[in-house]
Amino acid sequence: xxxxxxxxxxxxxxxxxxxxxxxxxxxxxxxxxxxxxxxxxxxxxxxxxxxxxxxxxxxxxxxxxxxxxxxxxxxxxxxxxxxxxxxxxxxxxxxxxxxxxxxxxxxxxxxxxxxxxxxxxxxxxxxxxxxxxxxxxxxxxxxxxxxxxxxxxxxxxxxxxxxxxxxxxxxxxxxxxxxxxxxxxxxxxxxxxxxxxxxxxxxxxxxxxxxxxxxxxxxxxxxxxxxxxxxxxxxxxxxxxxxxxxxxxxxxxxxxxxxxxxxxxxxxxxxxxxxxxxxxxxxxxxxxxxxxxxxxxxxxxxxxxxxxxxxxxxxxxxxxxxxxxxxxxxxxxxxxxxxxxxxxxxxxxxxxxxxxxxxxxxxxxxxxxxxxxxxxxxxxxxxxxxxxxxxxxxxxxxxxxxxxxxxxxxxxxxxxxxxxxxxxxxxxxxxxxxxxxxxxxxxxxxxxxxxxxxxxxxxxxxxxxxxxxxxxxxxxxxxxxxxxxxxxxxxxxxxxxxxxxxxxxxxxxxxxxxxxxxxxxxxxxxxxxxxxxxxxxxxxxxxxxxxxxxxxxxxxxxxxxxxxxxxxxxxxxxxxxxxxxxxxxxxxxxxxxxxxxxxxxxxxxxxxxxxxxxxxxxxxxxxxxxxxxxxxxxxxxxxxxxxxxxxxxxxxxxxxxxxxxxxxxxxx
Numbered sequence: 013x014x015x016x017x018x019x020x021x022x023x024x025x026x027x028x029x030x031x032x033x034x035x036x037x038x039x040x041x042x043x044x045x046x047x048x049x050x051x052x053x054x055x056x057x058x059x060x061x062x063x064x065x066x067x068x069x070x071x072x073x074x075x076x077x078x079x080x081x082x083x084x085x086x087x088x089x090x091x092x093x094x095x096x097x098x099x100x101x102x103x104x105x106x107x108x109x110x111x112x113x114x115x116x117x118x119x120x121x122x123x124x125x126x127x128x129x130x131x132x133x134x135x136x137x138x139x140x141x142x143x144x145x146x147x148x149x150x151x152x153x154x155x156x157x158x159x160x161x162x163x164x165x166x167x168x169x170x171x172x173x174x175x176x177x178x179x180x181x182x183x184x185x186x187x188x189x190x191x192x193x194x195x196x197x198x199x200x201x202x203x204x205x206x207x208x209x210x211x212x213x214x215x216x217x218x219x220x221x222x223x224x225x226x227x228x229x230x231x232x233x234x235x236x237x238x239x240x241x242x243x244x245x246x247x248x249x250x251x252x253x254x255x256x257x258x259x260x261x262x263x264x265x266x267x268x269x270x271x272x273x274x275x276x277x278x279x280x281x282x283x284x285x286x287x288x289x290x291x292x293x294x295x296x297x298x299x300x301x302x303x304x305x306x307x308x309x310x311x312x313x314x315x316x317x318x319x320x321x322x323x324x325x326x327x328x329x330x331x332x333x334x335x336x337x338x339x340x341x342x343x344x345x346x347x348x349x350x351x352x353x354x355x356x357x358x359x360x361x362x363x364x365x366x367x368x369x370x371x372x373x374x375x376x377x378x379x380x381x382x383x384x385x386x387x388x389x390x391x392x393x394x395x396x397x398x399x400x401x402x403x404x405x406x407x408x409x410x411x412x413x414x415x416x417x418x419x420x421x422x423x424x425x426x427x428x429x430x431x432x433x434x435x436x437x438x439x440x441x442x443x444x445x446x447x448x449x450x451x452x453x454x455x456x457x458x459x460x461x462x463x464x465x466x467x468x469x470x471x472x473x474x475x476x477x478x479x480x481x482x483x484x485x486x487x488x489x490x491x492x493x494x495x496x497x498x499x500x501x502x503x504x505x506x507x508x509x510x511x512x513x514x515x516x517x518x519x520x521x522x523x524x525x526x527x528x529x530x531x532x533x534x535x536x537x538x539x540x541x542x543x544x545x546x547x548x549x550x551x552x553x554x555x556x557x558x559x560x561x562x563x564x565x566x567x568x569x570x571x572x573x574x575x576x577x578x579x580x581x582x583x584x585x586x587x588x589x590x591x592x593x594x595x596x597x598x599x600x601x602x603x604x605x606x607x608x609x610x611x612x613x614x615x616x617x618x619x620x621x622x623x624x625x626x627x628x629x630x631x632x633x634x635x636x637x638x639x640x641x642x643x644x645x646x647x648x649x650x651x652x653x654x655x656x657x658x659x660x661x662x663x664x665x666x667x668x669x670x671x672x673x674x675x676x677x678x679x680x
Contacts, residue, residue: 301527462516606640
C-alpha cells in the first residue's frame with residue numbers, strides 16, 4: 013500500500029507546513045502593504061505566532077514522519093514480498109508451460125508411433141495418394157500386389173495396378189479419376205474395384221479413400237482389402253439360392269423364373285415353348301436298396317447327360333428327388349411343328365438316359381417317363397404350365413413307364429383320381445381294409461400243394477380296384493412297405509389257422525420291399541414269431557428286380573434262403589434274364605407267365621416257349637408252376653412237357669380265406 017493511499021496520516025503530516033505557508037503569505041501581504049511599520053505590536057505577535065507555528069510544525073513533522081517512514085517501510089516490504097510472490101508465480105507458470113509442452117511433445121510422439129504402427133503393421137494395404145499418384149505404402153502392399161519392393165508401385169496411377177477395364181466396362185483410368193474426385197468432394201468414398209498383381213492376376217478389392225492433410229496440400233489415404241473370399245462366399249450363397257447343390261443344375265426357384273420369362277416372351281412374339289417333366293422309373297427302389305449315396309451319384313450322372321444334350325438356349329433343372337424339368341424355348345410358331353420338335357428332343361433325352369450306369373461297383377439300368385406340355389395357350393399361368401407337364405408325366409408312368417406323353421385335358425381327371433386313390437389307399441392300409449385272397453396251386457396228382465396270396469381292395473366308392481392299379485400307386489407313394497408287411501402278416505396268420513393248410517404259401521414281393529435294407533430282418537422276425545416250418549413261405553420276385561443289380565440280388569437271395577424260405581422267379585420269360593443270370597440265382601422255382609399259357613393250344617411260338625422254359629427249369633433242377641391255366645387241354649400240354657404244378661381258373665379263382673377253407677375240404 014502507498015503513502016498516498018493513507019490520506020489522514022498524510023494530511024496530518026502536511027498540516028504544520030500548511031500553517032507556515034499561510035503565515036508566510038500573510039506576512040508577505042503585510043510587508044507589501046507596509047502595515048508592519050505602523051503596527052510594531054502586530055509584528056511581535058506575528059513573530060511569536062510564527063515561532064509557535066514553527067515549533068508546532070516541527071513537532072508534527074517529527075511525530076508523523078516516523079510513522080510515515082514506518083508505513084513506507086511496511087509498504088516497501090509488502091512490495092518486495094509481492095514482487096517475490098510474482099516471481100514465484102511466474103516461475104511456476106513457466107514450469108507449467110514447460111511441462112505442458114513436454115506432455116504435448118510426448119503425445120505427439122505417441123501419436124506418431126501409433127500412426128507408424130497402424131500404417132506399417134496393419135494387414136490391410138494402405139497407400140497415400142498425392143497428385144493422383146501413390147507416394148507412400150505399407151509392407152502389406154507388397155503381398156497384395158505381388159511386389160518385391162515398394163518402389164514398384166510408388167509414383168504410379170492407381171489404374172496401373174488394375175486391369176484395363178473394370179467390371180462395368182469402364183476404363184480403369186477414367187473410373188479411378190472419378191473415384192478420387194468423389195473422395196475429395198465427400199471427404200471419403202468406399203467402393204469395390206478390380207486390382208491386378210504385377211504377375212497379372214486380377215482380384216476384387218474393397219477400397220476406402222479418405223482425404224487427409226490440410227486444405228493447402230490435401231492427400232488421400234487409400235485402404236485396399238482383397239475381397240475374393242467374400243465374393244466367393246457371396247457367390248456360393250447365390251448359387252445355393254438358385255442351383256441344386258447335388259447336381260449343379262438350376263433349382264425349382266430359378267427354373268420357375270425362367271419359365272415365367274419364356275411365357276411372357278412367347279406371348280409377345282407368338283412362338284411355342286415346351287416344358288418336359290422327367291421322372292426316373294423305380295428310382296425309390298435304388299435309394300431304398302442300395303442307399304442314398306448310390307442314388308445321389310446316379311442323379312449326378314443323369315444331370316450331366318441332360319446338360320450335354322440340351323441346346324444352349326434351353327434350361328435343365330432339378331425340381332427335387334428324381335424329377336428333372338427341361339425348358340425348350342423357341343420351337344416355332346406352328347403348334348404341330350413345335351410339338352414334333354419337342355417329341356424328338358424328348359426321345360433323344362429318353363434314349364440317352366435309358367442305359368446302364370456304373371455306380372460304386374453296382375451296375376444299374378434305369379428308364380424314364382417324360383411328360384410334355386406346349387405353351388402358351390390362351391389362359392396359361394405359371395402354375396398351369398407346371399401342373400400340366402406334371403400331369404402328362406404321370407400319364408406316361410401309368411402307360412407302363414419308359415413312355416413319353418403330351419398333356420391332354422382328359423389327363424387332369426385321371427391325375428385327380430390317382431391322388432384321391434393314393435389318399436384312400438393310405439387310409440385303407442392303416443385301417444387293415446386291404447383283404448388277402450388265395451388262389452390254390454394244384455399238383456399233377458390233384459393235390460393242393462400251395463396257395464398264392466393276392467391283395468384285394470374293395471373301395472367304398474369306386475368298388476373293386478385292380479391290384480395293377482393300386483400296387484403301382486403304392487410303389488410310387490411309398491405305401492408299398494406298409495402294404496407289403498400287411499399282406500405278409502395277414503396271409504401267414506390266415507393260412508396257419510386253417511385245419512388242413514397247404515404245404516406252401518406264396519407271397520408276391522415288390523421290388524421296393526426286396527431292396528429295402530430291413531427286409532431280411534422283417535422276414536426273420538415273421539419266421540420266429542409264427543414258428544414257420546422250413547420251406548413253408550415262398551417269396552415270389554420278378555426278373556426286373558434281379559436285372560437292376562445282379563450281384564446285390566444274388567446276395568440278398570442267399571440271405572433269404574438261409575432263413576429257410578423258398579424263392580420263386582415270377583413271370584419268367586417276360587423280362588430280360590439270360591441263362592448266365594439264371595445259373596447264378598439261388599432260386600427254387602420258375603413261374604410260367606399266364607401270357608404264354610393262354611395261347612399254347614393255338615400259338616406254336618408260345619407252345620415252343622413254354623416247352624423251352626420247362627426244359628430249362630429241369631436242367632437247373634427247378635420246380636415249375638404254370639399260371640393262368642384255364643382249360644384241361646392247357647393242363648394236358650403242360651403235364652406232357654413236365655410241368656407238375658398248376659394255378660388258374662381251371663381249378664379256382666382267388667378266394668377269401670373262409671371260401672378257401674371250404675374249397676380245400678371239398679377238393680380233398
